[in-house]
Amino acid sequence: MMTHAAYDCDVLVIGGGIVGLSAAYALTRTAPGTRVTVLEKERGPARHQTGRNSGVIHSGIYYPPGSLKARYALRGSAEMTDFCREHSIPHAVTGKLIVATDRAELPRLHALVQRGREHGLPVRELGPAQIAEYEPKVRGLAAIRVGTTGVCDFRAVAGRLADEVRGAGGVIRFGAEVTAIDRRPWGVAVRTADGLVVRARVLVNCAGLHCDRIARLAGDDPGMRIVPFRGEYYELARPELVRGLVYPVPDPAFPFLGVHLTRGFDGSVHVGPNAVPAAAREGYGWPVVRPRELMDTLSWPGSWRIARRHWRYGAGEVHRSLSKHAFTEAVRRLLPEVTEEDLLPSPAGVRAQAVLRDGTLVDDFLIREAPHTVHVLNAPSPAATASLPIGREVARRALLRARAAGWKPPERAAAG
Structure with missing residues (x-):
């Protein structure tokens, strides 16, 4: 049995995004x-998903009651506020x-009203004239207003957590x-690219775009693969x-919310994102291709099943990616006055989408455990919004794993 001093730490977290830092x-x-x-x-922290999203503090209205996302x-x-x-x-x-903006969407909008009320959210139904009171330039047949949604600087949040x-x-x-993980009866030893070795009782995997790879390095079969989608x-x-x-x-058939308009905390307005397959885990543009990562995606059976099932949707997203005119037309459904000249390029993000072998797009948060390890295998939007409670849940599981291995919480100093 290793002594306390032989461990470099009790819990080792891999990943310095908002979820890892919250844990x-x-x-x-x-x-x-x-x-x-x-x-x-x-x-530095928050260089990928955390720092490359629209900065929205989500209300929870989209998510089914009882799901981890909703809770x-x-x-x-x-x-977070x-x-x-x-x-x-x-x-x-x-x-x-x-x-x-279309009559076919009205039943889905009404379902969101009901779901929002189930969640206890302040939801108000609006007609065309009332839409104009809030957003004079936006056009639609009907709308709902959710009062608790907000925006923030998630990069700054991650920096503060650090x-x-x-x-x-x-x-x-x-x-x-x-680069390497060695799991032993006493815990785990992790090696980094520069030769550093860290020994810990418990490993927490919050590696985001690379979480499935880290799980495999630890000797665990995650049962999924990360398929990257560029936004x-x-x-x-x-x-x-x-x-x-x-x-x-x-559209409830997809885990993406569609192109939207977001006024940020700094007054700028971002339009997007779309969702196109990326040829690298950090493929923030069409020219970025990493053959090994691309082959990892293409060799996963679930990737081909997604393609067969959703090829029409995917083709539309790729078309809007390659054609600014097509992207503009999609935006004009909400904002008729927008022109191609109004849209200025802005940095892209990549979503780490977990996909099962049968092609199922994992829609909820996915946390799995193994000896001495806790793996966060799917943490899409609203992960930044929900990072504080997710962090507590991950920490709870990690501490239970540590206790099961004989670790005892440090004794608190007596009050003076």
């Missing part, structure tokens, strides 16, 4: 004195409109790409056209 933050608060280390391959988003939206307020992080509670982890005695190592954005040259957040009615 580390929760560990230091749930069990003060727990030795926590975070390894992140980039030179964590409903709780997390309020907590409080966290931003407490730490003076730029944010705003703006509310948002979900707008039906500061809090360090302040509680945790260690964060940037530029530390994990491309434009910035609106005339931000005065949009006052707040405007979304289309989502």
